[in-house]
Amino acid sequence: MERTTTLGRFACLCTLLLVSLQVSQASVNVAVTPEVEVIKGMTVTLPCKVTAPEPNKLFVEWYIEIAATRKRIAFSSGGTSRAEDGTPLTGRATMGDDMSLIISSVRADDERSFFCQASGVVGSSEAKTQLKVFFAPEKPIIKSNDRGILIDTEGDSPAPSEVGQCVSRNGHPQPRIIWYNNSVPLPEVQKDTNEKTFMLPSVQKEPSGLFTVTSTLFMRPTKADKNTVLHCTVEYRMPNGKILQNNSDTLKLNLLYPTEHVTFSVVNTEPIKEGDDVMLKCETDGNPQPEFDFSKDGESLTGAIGGNLTVRKVTRADAGQYNCEALDFDAGPDVKLTQSVDVTVHYLDPVMIEPQQSVQVKTGEAVEMQCKTKSSDDYTLQWKKDSKVLSQAGSLQLESVTLADAGVYHCVGMVPSVPGLTKEANITVVVSGKPEIETPANGEVVKEGDMVSLTCSAMGYPAPQFTWKPSGEQSVTFEGNKIHSRVTLKATAEVLKDGVTCEAANEHGADLQKFQVNLKGQNHPPNNNDVDRGIPVFKTADKQQGGSSGVVIAVVVCVLLLLLLVAALYFLNKKGKLPCGKKDKKEVGSSDVNNDIVVEMKSSEKPNEEAGLLNKPPPEQ
Numbered sequence: 001m002e003r004t005t006t007l008g009r010f011a012c013l014c015t016l017l018l019v020s021l022q023v024s025q026a027s028v029n030v031a032v033t034p035e036v037e038v039i040k041g042m043t044v045t046l047p048c049k050v051t052a053p054e055p056n057k058l059f060v061e062w063y064i065e066i067a068a069t070r071k072r073i074a075f076s077s078g079g080t081s082r083a084e085d086g087t088p089l090t091g092r093a094t095m096g097d098d099m100s101l102i103i104s105s106v107r108a109d110d111e112r113s114f115f116c117q118a119s120g121v122v123g124s125s126e127a128k129t130q131l132k133v134f135f136a137p138e139k140p141i142i143k144s145n146d147r148g149i150l151i152d153t154e155g156d157s158p159a160p161s162e163v164g165q166c167v168s169r170n171g172h173p174q175p176r177i178i179w180y181n182n183s184v185p186l187p188e189v190q191k192d193t194n195e196k197t198f199m200l201p202s203v204q205k206e207p208s209g210l211f212t213v214t215s216t217l218f219m220r221p222t223k224a225d226k227n228t229v230l231h232c233t234v235e236y237r238m239p240n241g242k243i244l245q246n247n248s249d250t251l252k253l254n255l256l257y258p259t260e261h262v263t264f265s266v267v268n269t270e271p272i273k274e275g276d277d278v279m280l281k282c283e284t285d286g287n288p289q290p291e292f293d294f295s296k297d298g299e300s301l302t303g304a305i306g307g308n309l310t311v312r313k314v315t316r317a318d319a320g321q322y323n324c325e326a327l328d329f330d331a332g333p334d335v336k337l338t339q340s341v342d343v344t345v346h347y348l349d350p351v352m353i354e355p356q357q358s359v360q361v362k363t364g365e366a367v368e369m370q371c372k373t374k375s376s377d378d379y380t381l382q383w384k385k386d387s388k389v390l391s392q393a394g395s396l397q398l399e400s401v402t403l404a405d406a407g408v409y410h411c412v413g414m415v416p417s418v419p420g421l422t423k424e425a426n427i428t429v430v431v432s433g434k435p436e437i438e439t440p441a442n443g444e445v446v447k448e449g450d451m452v453s454l455t456c457s458a459m460g461y462p463a464p465q466f467t468w469k470p471s472g473e474q475s476v477t478f479e480g481n482k483i484h485s486r487v488t489l490k491a492t493a494e495v496l497k498d499g500v501t502c503e504a505a506n507e508h509g510a511d512l513q514k515f516q517v518n519l520k521g522q523n524h525p526p527n528n529n530d531v532d533r534g535i536p537v538f539k540t541a542d543k544q545q546g547g548s549s550g551v552v553i554a555v556v557v558c559v560l561l562l563l564l565l566v567a568a569l570y571f572l573n574k575k576g577k578l579p580c581g582k583k584d585k586k587e588v589g590s591s592d593v594n595n596d597i598v599v600e601m602k603s604s605e606k607p608n609e610e611a612g613l614l615n616k617p618p619p620e621q
């Protein structure tokens with residue numbers, strides 16, 4: 001304690017010295033921040049800087065004013081501070097060592113003036129700090145007048161009507177509501193019922209101290225305002241002079257006015273054909289849409305949804321005039337409430353072919369086919385076979401038919417003005433005649449004695465019988481008006497020499513074709529056994545080069561050099577004269593290159609001799 005006092009005295013002397021140097025007149029001086037901003041719920045510090053000749057004898061207090069009476073919140077004396085009980089800040093306010101007031105969990109009603117007062121031996125002084133509390137309001141909610149606003153037949157609304165209400169809750173300080181028509185702000189007119197639009201604002205202070213603002217919008221709309229889309233915005237202040245906004249959802253002005261015109265139309269964009277669904281739409285220019293009555297030929301039609309009538313899978317019987325009546329009893333006496341629309345249904349009758357189903361002719365004869373239909377519009381008829389167009393008319397003539405003319409002919413009817421309106425029928429033409437075999441594809445084998453497959457393709461009706469000479473294993477497949485006979489047989493010396501014959505026969509006659517069977521990649525048979533005795537590598541070389549002896553010698557020299565190299569490598573390796581590690585040696589011994597060479601040698605006629613020359617150790621694998 002003694003030491004503290006000594007220290008205090010020293011500090012005091014210093015201060016006195018400083019004060020006597022700087023301040024001419026010795027007094028207590030209090031400095032605060034005039035305005036402090038905080039967001040509700042946060043902690044705020046209100047600084048208070050006291051200068052006095054004898055600070056340790058200072059008495060510093062923080063006050064607020066309640067109903068024009070001062071109330072102390074906290075004080076500090078001789079280095080200790082205390083907060084008072086029973087104030088609005090009890091439990092949330094403390095005093096710092098630097099005399100500042102610290103308020104935690106700031107509330108909206110903490111927005112007030114705070115006084116920092118200091119008393120010393122030479123007098124007292126105080127300063128006022130203003131606390132501002134901010135809190136962003138909730139997104140504004142827009143509520144419409146659900147009933148809508150009635151507009152009379154003259155197009156005016158007699159008295160101002162409530163359009164809707166905009167509410168934004170819990171803001172601080174009190175926010176402002178602005179109404180918008182699309183993105184244009186509506187003039188802020190309050191309670192002036194003579195204006196076209198005006199607002200009735202109201203504010204509610206919540207128990208929390210926050211403000212809930214409401215604005216009710218009134219309007220005398222005309223029918224010209226029917227497309228008005230409204231929204232409201234809450235504008236509020238935040239610390240550092242920031243002004244922010246939050247927008248509501250939009251609200252479409254709901255005006256009620258009677259029908260002046262009725263429109264009735266076909267929704268389908270393409271010409272209607274049998275089988276289509278037809279959509280009819282009846283609409284008025286009034287709001288809301290009234291109910292509608294639909295009828296055709298004096299008969300009431302059901303199944304409409306509002307003004308939408310769908311007639312499903314129409315036939316030509318559904319064509320005609322459709323009527324729609326708008327049941328709007330508020331409409332003026334001159335308004336034509338019934339409208340009609342004509343629906344055309346296009347059709348194309350099934351295509352009929354004469355003769356029916358199938359026709360049978362002999363090769364060389366002529367045939368004529370007719371195709372007919374009917375349509376609601378101009379149509380075309382087309383004869384096709386295998387997607388090839390043969391005729392652009394209703395009739396098709398074939399002079400002197402061949403076996404290739406046999407098959408299915410299609411007649412396609414189309415209505416060019418109606419996309420998708422098409423019908424088709426078909427007829428089978430059977431052409432009977434002597435078989436005709438296609439040019440044969442010769443067979444090929446690698447060597448004599450191999451199996452070979454040959455295919456003999458023939459047209460002809462009735463389906464021909466196939467005879468192969470020599471015979472083999474046979475199978476038959478049908479493809480359009482062709483028949484394929486496939487034989488598999490052994491390519492004997494006789495077959496290679498004389499070929500194979502295929503005969504196709506039916507009641508009208510027969511056709512015969514000869515197939516050659518050749519050895520693959522060769523026009524003449526191989527002639528001697530020397531080839532077989534040679535090393536395979538030589539044999540291939542011999543074949544490819546056509547017996548060029550120079551190349552043969554070159555290859556022999558190369559192989560011998562390679563052998564020598566391998567042997568030399570091996571010996572060097574065994575004596576450890578190669579400058580590589582044990583691992584490397586092993587790699588050399590088992591590398592792919594060496595293995596390949598060894599395999600090649602083994603396949604030669606003298607495997608033992610070669611192995612001996614290499615002195616190869618037995619493989620480890």
Ligand SMILES: *[C@@H]1O[C@H](CO)[C@@H](O)[C@H](O)[C@H]1NC(C)=O
Nearest residue numbers: 137138139140244245246247
């Ligand atoms: C509007 O307020 C809501 C809360 O009510 C908030 O979630 C949203 O972020 C705010 N929008 C803007 C643009 O401040």
Ligand SMILES: *[C@@H]1O[C@H](CO)[C@@H](O)[C@H](O)[C@H]1NC(C)=O
Nearest residue numbers: 181182219221224225228229
């Ligand atoms: C809102 O603005 C539109 C043009 O954007 C205008 O036609 C309409 O009359 C306005 N509505 C009101 C109520 O002022």
Ligand SMILES: *[C@@H]1O[C@H](CO)[C@@H](O)[C@H](O)[C@H]1NC(C)=O
Nearest residue numbers: 267279281305306307308309
């Ligand atoms: C009628 O059909 C239109 C589409 O063509 C649709 O937008 C509308 O909602 C329908 N009306 C009713 C009452 O179903």
Ligand SMILES: *[C@@H]1O[C@H](CO)[C@@H](O)[C@H](O)[C@H]1NC(C)=O
Nearest residue numbers: 408409410424425426427428
């Ligand atoms: C020919 O027409 C008949 C029915 O008329 C049909 O069943 C058949 O599939 C058609 N044939 C071809 C190849 O289009």
